[in-house]
Amino acid sequence: xxKVESLEEGDVVYAATGFYNDGSxxxxxxxxxxxxxxxxxxxxxxxxxxxxxxRTVFLVRFEDADKCLGLPVGCWPEExxxxxx
Numbered sequence: 863x864x865k866v867e868s869l870e871e872g873d874v875v876y877a878a879t880g881f882y883n884d885g886s887x888x889x890x891x892x893x894x895x896x897x898x899x900x901x902x903x904x905x906x907x908x909x910x911x912x913x914x915x916x917r918t919v920f921l922v923r924f925e926d927a928d929k930c931l932g933l934p935v936g937c938w939p940e941e942x943x944x945x946x947x
Contacts, residue, residue: 863944863945864944864945865944866939866940866942866943866944867918867939868944869905869908869944870908871905871906871907871908872904872905873904873905873944874904875902875903875904875905875920875922875937875942875943875944876900876901876902876903876942876943876945876946876947877897877899877900877901877903877924877937877942877943878899878940878941878942878947879899879941880895880897880898880899881896881897881901881924881935881937882894882895882896883896887933890933896924896932896933896935897924897932897935899947900947901924901925902925902946903922903924903925903931903935904922904923904931905920905921905922906921906922906923906934907920907921908921909921918938918939919936919938920936920937920938920939920942921934921936921937922935922937922942923935
């Protein structure tokens with residue numbers, strides 16, 4: 863079983879939970895659904911919190927219903943799955 867923390871940019875992931883706009887995405891209504899649970903996405907950036915270097919954060923673009931990649935979404939490892947649900 864793959865661990866999300868071992869994945870890198872370009873790897874495919876799946877949303878373990880639904881992602882909603884918390885107000886940080888301009889031009890998108892607050893609380894709008896960005897990706898439903900189970901949505902497939904691709905990691906576009908992997909990084910760490912400056913004040914918590916042991917805390918990994920992923921920037922993921924999830925597919926919409928038309929298989930087009932949406933806006934990048936910040937995700938914690940526990941919010942993602944490495945394998946299709």
